[in-house]
Structures are given as C-alpha cells and as structure tokens.
Amino acid sequence: MENWLVKRAKLDPDKVALILEHADFTFKELNSCVQLFASKLYTSGIRKNDPIALFSDNCFNGYVAILALQQVGARIIMLDTQLSANALEYQIKDSQPKTVLVSDSAPTKNILNVSWDKTWMSDVLSLNKSFDYQPVSEFDNDQVATILYTPNDNSDIGVMLTYGNYFFSAMGTDLTLGINKDDIWVLTLPLFNVPGFSIIMRSMIYGIGVYLIDGFNLHHLNKVLINERATIISLTPPMLRELLNSLPQGKGYNEKFRCVYLGYGLVDNWTLLRCNMLGIPVLQSYGMTETTSNIAALSFDDAETKTGSCGQPFFTEQIRITDINQDDIGSIEVKSPTIAIGYLNKRQLYQSRFTSDGFFKTGDMGYLDENNFLYVKGRKNELIYRGDKIIYPKEVENTYRSINGIVDICIVGVADKKENQVPVAYLELKENAFLTSASLEEFGKHNLIDYQVPVEFRLIDKLPKTTNGKILHRKLLSLEYEII
Known part of the structure; x- marks a missing residue:
C-alpha cells in the first residue's frame, strides 16, 4: 500500500490530524514535521529495516518519531517507560536495536542505567536535514512495523506486528464502530502498548484526528471529554472507574461524544450501570497484543441488550471455542489476518500457540452465545x-x-x-x-x-x-x- 501518512496528507491536507493541549496540526502540517524529523534520522545513520528502539512518553516528539521511523522504513521496538532497568536491559538485549531513541520528556532514570547506545531526540533535532533522504513509497503488508513486549510466564516476549496486521485490525474496528471523518480519538493509553499505538495507525488509515494526552490526568481528561471535540476514548476498566469517580457532579460529556472503547479485561456491572445513568456509551471489546489489539467488540445497537459481552467477532476474524468444560466454558481460539507474524527469538513458542488447522490459542476462556456474542471468563491459567x-x-x-x-x-x-x-x-x-x-x-x-x-x-x-x-x-x- 502507498505510504499511509504521505497518502493521507494528499487526500486530507487540511483535516486536523493531531490535537495537543495548546496546538492543532493538520495532516499536511504533521507530514511536514515528520518528514523533517525523518530526514534528520537519515542523517544520523538510520536506514530501512534497521531495528530502532523508542523510549518515549505520550509527547509530540514521540508521536512524530514513530511516524518518522515509519517513513525511513525502520522496524520500531516500543519500550515501556515504566519498566525497571533490569526489564529494559532484557528487552533491549533481546531485540538488539541499532540505537535507543529517547524522548527528552520521558522518565529516563531507568533507561540511563541500560548499557546500550542511546540517541536523544534533542540531539536528532539539532542535526541538519539530509537532501538524500526520500520517504518509503509503500508500506509492505508483510513488513514488521513494530515489536511490542508483553508479559509471559517466565520472561517478556517481543510480539512482531506487521503493517498488514494493523490495517486489517483497523478495518475490523471500523466495520463495528462505523468511524466517520468527524471522529477524534483520545489517546491517553501509552504509545508503547498495542491499544495506544493502534490509534496512531487508525488515524492515518481513517483520516481522523487524535487528541494526544500524556499520562492519566483525571481533571484534564474530563475537561477534554466535557468541553472539547473528542468523540471516542480508549480506556481500561480501572481507568474508567477512576474517570467516573472524578467526573464533576451534574456534568456529562460533550454532545459529539460517541463512546468509551473499553479493553483489557472485564468491567463490573456497577460501573456499567453508572455509565448508563450518566449517558456515557461503553463498548466492551476483546483482544490482545498478539491479535493487534481488538478482534471483537460490541456495536452501539447491541450495547444495552448484550451487557457483559465483548461483542461479536469482527468481520476479519474467526473465533471458536474448544475443550468445553462442565460449565460450558472453553478455550478461545482465533484465526485472523491480525495475528502477529511471530515472537522475536522465540519461534518454537510462537508455533506452539497454533492448532494444526491454523487457529491461535489465546489462553483465554469464554463462550459464544446463540447469536455469536463472545463472553470472556478469564485466563485459563488463572x-x-x-x-x-x-x-x-x-x-x-x-x-x-x-x-x-x-x-x-x-x-x-x-x-x-x-x-x-x-x-x-x-x-x-x-x-x-x-x-x-x-x-x-x-x-x-x-x-x-x-x-x-x-x-x-x-x-x-x-x-x-x-x-x-x-x-x-x-x-x-x-x-x-x-x-x-
């Protein structure tokens, strides 16, 4: 496919792409910033297919760096800024990046103790632009776009996700949510996790704006949702509970707000009841890092009648239940173009997660009702x-x-x-x-x-x-x- 950012800047040059607390950027303006940063990355010696680790908070420079690394064609290794020095050391040694690109605004205490070459974003910005640089013309569906680490039983594993994974994930989400050009997605989840990173990719694919917020500042978030143009926000159940507890009495979200897109675990009925009383639509979803975020979600039409469900599988997904137990609960398995291409340096573990007919074993337990709505009961090993x-x-x-x-x-x-x-x-x-x-x-x-x-x-x-x-x-x- 043609380079997503370049194409979006051609199709919607004047459409708002990124909203910060004190500034907006159109796709044309964002593309200009990204291409300048990418040319400086090229000057620093970063080339196509180079593995580059990114250590950044939800800041403007981090957002631009992600897009710029894509323009160069680098493979991005996303590092969790909250990890201990030992965990960071393990992930970096496992992924062997050419350099670790560090945001100046990220909490750098632990990354400074890692014995690896580090490049500060401020140092990159001080470089001259390269006149030899050209952005990649196409994004290959099979090219690894990101490596994101997720906890495993004994050690973290690097999940390799391709541009094709992200594209099909975006298509499935769109067919369920019905994304329109007026949508603005609030990004307060960390950039270095798949739900947060996916929002960046959806922005380019859909041509919608992203409201970028660093950290989970309850007052600021509620202010944005009440007074600004936000229409969708991705949250986890604990985040939603905290947000509701801090909502000013008598206040509701802005008239264009469409839904809380909820992932990462089950939400309790009391929280859902509070949202219903406040007129805040909640769409529960299901997914994991290996499935490029969500593979099932409730639609707006089903949100009230199927409370407790994660919705029906996306059009792009096949979900089945196997090894059904005495409670009619079984193992959730999925076949999909959104399944990660592999685990970094752990090929045998990756292959062991598949059945003989190509279904990925999620490790979760649940059931499908008579209308094919998915209900998740928890992790099998828990x-x-x-x-x-x-x-x-x-x-x-x-x-x-x-x-x-x-x-x-x-x-x-x-x-x-x-x-x-x-x-x-x-x-x-x-x-x-x-x-x-x-x-x-x-x-x-x-x-x-x-x-x-x-x-x-x-x-x-x-x-x-x-x-x-x-x-x-x-x-x-x-x-x-x-x-x-």
Missing part, C-alpha cells in the same frame, strides 16, 4: 479448581468491586493444608476504608455461590500492574500483606 468446582476469578473480583472502599481486588488460587486450591483475595483499599474479613465474607455469601467466596482477605499497599492495567499475578504472591 482459573481456580476447588474440588470439583471451577472458580472464574474475574466474576468474583467484579462482584466485590461494587463495594465502596475497594480500589482494586485480585482473586488467586492458593493451596490449602490438604493441597486443594482455595480462593484468596488480594485487596487495595481506599484510605479510611473500614472493611473487615468478616464483613467481606458476609458480602460474598450474599452475592456469590459459597465455593466462590474467598477464604482469606489480604491487604497490600498496591496491586502490581502493567502500564495497561493488567495485574501481574506472578509478582503478587511474593508481596508482603496483612490479613484484614
């Missing part, structure tokens, strides 16, 4: 087998999240004295929350089946999470706690 009963932790967690005073909760299976699995709750509470094990157990008995009620409630300072809000179960059991 299920708790208590005797002959199966406990789905997400169901228990979402029930307890309706309690005022609970910031977040995670249910895990722990072996008891008889080496049977029993559910244990790890809790993060608000200040001055007067909750006891007895009151929480009583709540569980009234709202859950007996075998689902946690046998212990462990209080910790903060649940360990990835930057997209996923709880890191492998770190949880090693934390200090107190029984409440």
Whole structure:
C-alpha cells in the first residue's frame, strides 16, 4: 500500500490530524514535521529495516518519531517507560536495536542505567536535514512495523506486528464502530502498548484526528471529554472507574461524544450501570497484543441488550471455542489476518500457540452465545479448581468491586493444608476504608455461590500492574500483606 501518512496528507491536507493541549496540526502540517524529523534520522545513520528502539512518553516528539521511523522504513521496538532497568536491559538485549531513541520528556532514570547506545531526540533535532533522504513509497503488508513486549510466564516476549496486521485490525474496528471523518480519538493509553499505538495507525488509515494526552490526568481528561471535540476514548476498566469517580457532579460529556472503547479485561456491572445513568456509551471489546489489539467488540445497537459481552467477532476474524468444560466454558481460539507474524527469538513458542488447522490459542476462556456474542471468563491459567468446582476469578473480583472502599481486588488460587486450591483475595483499599474479613465474607455469601467466596482477605499497599492495567499475578504472591 502507498505510504499511509504521505497518502493521507494528499487526500486530507487540511483535516486536523493531531490535537495537543495548546496546538492543532493538520495532516499536511504533521507530514511536514515528520518528514523533517525523518530526514534528520537519515542523517544520523538510520536506514530501512534497521531495528530502532523508542523510549518515549505520550509527547509530540514521540508521536512524530514513530511516524518518522515509519517513513525511513525502520522496524520500531516500543519500550515501556515504566519498566525497571533490569526489564529494559532484557528487552533491549533481546531485540538488539541499532540505537535507543529517547524522548527528552520521558522518565529516563531507568533507561540511563541500560548499557546500550542511546540517541536523544534533542540531539536528532539539532542535526541538519539530509537532501538524500526520500520517504518509503509503500508500506509492505508483510513488513514488521513494530515489536511490542508483553508479559509471559517466565520472561517478556517481543510480539512482531506487521503493517498488514494493523490495517486489517483497523478495518475490523471500523466495520463495528462505523468511524466517520468527524471522529477524534483520545489517546491517553501509552504509545508503547498495542491499544495506544493502534490509534496512531487508525488515524492515518481513517483520516481522523487524535487528541494526544500524556499520562492519566483525571481533571484534564474530563475537561477534554466535557468541553472539547473528542468523540471516542480508549480506556481500561480501572481507568474508567477512576474517570467516573472524578467526573464533576451534574456534568456529562460533550454532545459529539460517541463512546468509551473499553479493553483489557472485564468491567463490573456497577460501573456499567453508572455509565448508563450518566449517558456515557461503553463498548466492551476483546483482544490482545498478539491479535493487534481488538478482534471483537460490541456495536452501539447491541450495547444495552448484550451487557457483559465483548461483542461479536469482527468481520476479519474467526473465533471458536474448544475443550468445553462442565460449565460450558472453553478455550478461545482465533484465526485472523491480525495475528502477529511471530515472537522475536522465540519461534518454537510462537508455533506452539497454533492448532494444526491454523487457529491461535489465546489462553483465554469464554463462550459464544446463540447469536455469536463472545463472553470472556478469564485466563485459563488463572482459573481456580476447588474440588470439583471451577472458580472464574474475574466474576468474583467484579462482584466485590461494587463495594465502596475497594480500589482494586485480585482473586488467586492458593493451596490449602490438604493441597486443594482455595480462593484468596488480594485487596487495595481506599484510605479510611473500614472493611473487615468478616464483613467481606458476609458480602460474598450474599452475592456469590459459597465455593466462590474467598477464604482469606489480604491487604497490600498496591496491586502490581502493567502500564495497561493488567495485574501481574506472578509478582503478587511474593508481596508482603496483612490479613484484614
């Protein structure tokens, strides 16, 4: 396909492409900035197919750098700015970038301790432009566009996503949401995760604007959603809960606002009810890094009648359920042009994720109803087998999240004295929350089946999470706690 940014600048030169707090950029203006930056990257020695790591927050220079690296034809390795020095060191050594391009505004404490050549964006900007530079004319569907790391059981894995993956992902999203030229997508999710990065790609494919926001500033976000032109925002369930809690009383979002596009986990019914009362449409979706973000989502027509569902599979996706258990729940498998082309340096692991007929094993459990709507019950390796009963932790967690005073909760299976699995709750509470094990157990008995009620409630300072809000179960059991 013709270079997406160059083509969009030809088709919609005067259409707003990027909105910052104090400035707007049209596609023509954005393209000019990007091409200048790309020529300076070329001067610095970056060439087509070079692996380049990018360490950046959600800033203008980081956004431009992503597009500029695409213009040069580089393979972009996106680094999480919140990672420890050891985790960064592992990912960089695993991906072997030619250089690490560092944003001057990113939190650089940990990246400075990494033993690798680093190039600061300010140093690139000070270079002369190259008169030999020409942007790539085409984006090859099979070319690796990004490598994004995602947690695995033992170590992080680099997921290789192509331009074709991103294009088909955008097509599936469009057919469900019905994107129009007036849409402006709020990007507050990190650029270095697939949901955030996908918004940049959708902007060029759809020709829509992006409202770029660094960090999760609740006051600023609500101000944008109430007063500005924003129509869509991507959030995780914890982010949505925090945003609702900080919404000024009596306020609603602007009249053009269309929906919260919700990913990364199940949302509790209390949060959905609050959104309904406030007139905030919520479209739940399902996807993962390996599927280039979402592969199923609720449509506007089905949002009310299919509460709790992640919607129907996109037109580009085949989803099936296998190995169905006693609860009629099974393994979610998908066949799709959005499936990653591979795992970096882990070919055998990648191949092991596929069935003999080409379906990708997601590792998630769920079911499809009679209308082909997908319901996700949780990760297969997080299920708790208590005797002959199966406990789905997400169901228990979402029930307890309706309690005022609970910031977040995670249910895990722990072996008891008889080496049977029993559910244990790890809790993060608000200040001055007067909750006891007895009151929480009583709540569980009234709202859950007996075998689902946690046998212990462990209080910790903060649940360990990835930057997209996923709880890191492998770190949880090693934390200090107190029984409440």
